[in-house]
Amino acid sequence: xxxxxxxxxxxxxxxxxxxxxxxxxxxxxxxxxxxxxxxxxxxxxxxxxxxxxxxxxxxxxxxxxxxxxxxxxxxxxxxxxxxxxxxxxxxxxxxxxxxxxxxxxxxxxxxxxxxxxxxxxxxxxxxxxxxxxxxxxxxxxxxxxxxxxxxxxxxxxxxxxxxxxxxxxxxxxxxxxxxxxxxxxxxxxxxxxxxxxxxxxxxxxxxxxxxxxxxxxxxxxxxxxxxxxxxxxxxxxxxxxxxxxxxxxxxxxxxxxxxxxxxxxxxxxxxxxxxxxxxxxxxxxxxxxxxxxxxxxxxxxxxxxxxxxxxxxxxxxxxxxxxxxxxxxxxxxxxxxxxxxxxxxxxxxxxxxxxxxxxxxxxxxxxxxxxxxxxxxxxxxxxxxxxxxxxxxxxxxxxxxxxxxxxxxxxxxxxxxxxxxxxxxxxxxxxxxxxxxxxxxxxxxxxxxxxxxxxxxxxxxxxxxxxxxxxxxxxxxxxxxxxxxxxxxxxxxxxxxxxxxx
Ligand code: AHR
Numbered sequence: 322x323x324x325x326x327x328x329x330x331x332x333x334x335x336x337x338x339x340x341x342x343x344x345x346x347x348x349x350x351x352x353x354x355x356x357x358x359x360x361x362x363x364x365x366x367x368x369x370x371x372x373x374x375x376x377x378x379x380x381x382x383x384x385x386x387x388x389x390x391x392x393x394x395x396x397x398x399x400x401x402x403x404x405x406x407x408x409x410x411x412x413x414x415x416x417x418x419x420x421x422x423x424x425x426x427x428x429x430x431x432x433x434x435x436x437x438x439x440x441x442x443x444x445x446x447x448x449x450x451x452x453x454x455x456x457x458x459x460x461x462x463x464x465x466x467x468x469x470x471x472x473x474x475x476x477x478x479x480x481x482x483x484x485x486x487x488x489x490x491x492x493x494x495x496x497x498x499x500x501x502x503x504x505x506x507x508x509x510x511x512x513x514x515x516x517x518x519x520x521x522x523x524x525x526x527x528x529x530x531x532x533x534x535x536x537x538x539x540x541x542x543x544x545x546x547x548x549x550x551x552x553x554x555x556x557x558x559x560x561x562x563x564x565x566x567x568x569x570x571x572x573x574x575x576x577x578x579x580x581x582x583x584x585x586x587x588x589x590x591x592x593x594x595x596x597x598x599x600x601x602x603x604x605x606x607x608x609x610x611x612x613x614x615x616x617x618x619x620x621x622x623x624x625x626x627x628x629x630x631x632x633x634x635x636x637x638x639x640x641x642x643x644x645x646x647x648x649x650x651x652x653x654x655x656x657x658x659x660x661x662x663x664x665x666x667x668x669x670x671x672x673x674x675x676x677x678x679x680x681x682x683x684x685x686x687x688x689x690x691x692x693x694x695x696x697x698x699x700x701x702x703x704x705x706x707x708x709x710x711x712x713x714x715x716x717x718x719x720x721x722x723x724x725x726x727x728x729x730x731x732x733x734x735x736x737x738x739x740x741x742x743x744x745x746x747x748x749x750x751x752x753x754x755x756x757x758x759x760x761x762x763x764x765x766x767x768x769x770x771x772x773x774x775x776x777x778x779x780x781x782x783x784x785x786x787x788x789x790x791x792x793x794x795x796x797x798x799x800x801x802x803x804x805x806x807x808x809x810x811x812x813x814x815x816x817x818x819x820x821x822x823x
Contacts, residue, residue, distance in 0.1 A: 335709040336664030343702040348392035351639035357675035393417035396449025396501040403427025448492030449502030453516040494535035510552025517556035559610040567618025610668035647780040653697035653817040660733035663709035690789040707737040762806035773819040
């Protein structure tokens with residue numbers, strides 16, 4: 322058995338975990354909205370057409386904020402299409418996903434849904450085909466009290482009180498050639514700055530997320546952040562990061578090491594933000610919004626076939642990745658990585674929430690079930706709030722195809738406001754258990770109250786509508802402390818663990 326250790330001290334703190342670290346994302350894409358959250362006529366639909374089983378599953382995840390309405394979709398979106406009488410809303414070709422958008426669900430409907438789901442909206446504006454003018458209009462529509470053109474339009478559309486949307490994304494992945502209205506970093510930085518100024522003049526209480534490069538693998542990465550921040554630093558609050566990983570070659574050890582890259586990505590963006598801060602002699606600190614993260618690769622080939630057959634249809638079953646057990650382990654490690662960077666990552670969105678690369682799946686007219694990745698997210702959201710601790714981890718390491726010195730044990734710890742502590746840990750070893758020696762001396766009397774484990778003997782095991790509990794966490798018997806302040810725990814080979822101390 323391998324050996325690893327964690328030292329925790331209540332005074333070694335990384336920073337406050339912003340609840341919005343457990344955000345998610347719903348795009349007008351595939352069956353996320355139509356057939357996902359919204360399916361009038363479904364036996365479990367409420368009076369507004371929203372599926373109650375999906376709302377219940379979202380509520381169990383505890384998602385405080387949902388990014389909406391895109392994604393790539395937003396770069397061709399006209400917000401005015403999505404408000405007013407539903408029967409008068411236009412059908413539009415969506416050039417992001419080659420489907421037809423009917424606008425049956427728009428801002429008012431989505432706001433009502435987020436209320437039911439116990440969440441808030443993080444609203445993305447179109448800075449692809451549109452600009453600052455339409456950006457200020459939608460802020461006025463959504464957040465201004467009344468007695469102006471767009472706020473009065475909202476009131477006439479049945480919403481007297483402002484929606485009060487706090488967080489706004491200034492476009493999406495604007496360096497991507499796949500994006501409608503792709504821009505250079507300078508063009509984007511200038512447009513984002515002007516949009517930001519006008520949006521904040523309408524409502525000074527809002528927070529704005531500027532698009533970082535659409536991934537660390539982009540040739541634009543780094544220079545994009547530097548150039549665009551140079552233009553809009555003073556008027557934005559967060560820079561966005563997006564990253565998806567996959568395992569197309571079936572190399573589990575390498576796949577599970579992907580968070581080495583994620584951590585590096587975060588640290589690089591922080592360094593660039595702080596370099597611009599220094600250059601500008603600014604006292605403002607820009608934080609990060611990791612507003613798209615997940616595993617995404619299973620559905621790529623299937624999607625090409627769908628487009629060949631059904632281009633321009635409504636609610637195509639796109640990006641419907643079926644997640645397996647190893648995906649859940651990586652999602653667990655990604656959550657650990659976010660927690661370890663909680664001082665700078667203040668918002669994060671698991672992309673996405675329902676059907677589209679999602680923890681929750683539905684069948685049209687049928688059931689709703691949790692994919693494997695649902696569980697680490699649910700547990701981190703439930704037990705990962707408070708203050709992130711600087712866990713000193715000692716672990717055996719391994720080398721794999723793309724990474725060297727990968728710790729077998731990946732871990733993060735959170736101190737809760739009531740003094741209890743939760744440790745999240747992934748054992749990345751394919752075959753060997755790890756004996757973890759936890760040193761919690763500074764906490765005095767803390768005892769291991771619960772040990773939750775997610776494991777399956779088959780890394781490719783999945784959950785389905787017929788077999789929804791195939792991959793699901795269990796509570797295992799807890800071990801007694803070996804001596805004052807020290808606890809030994811066995812972490813099974815390939816497992817996600819939640820250790821709750823009280
Ligand atoms: O989440 C799916 C897509 O991935 C989003 O629309 C886009 O922003 C990213 O490329």
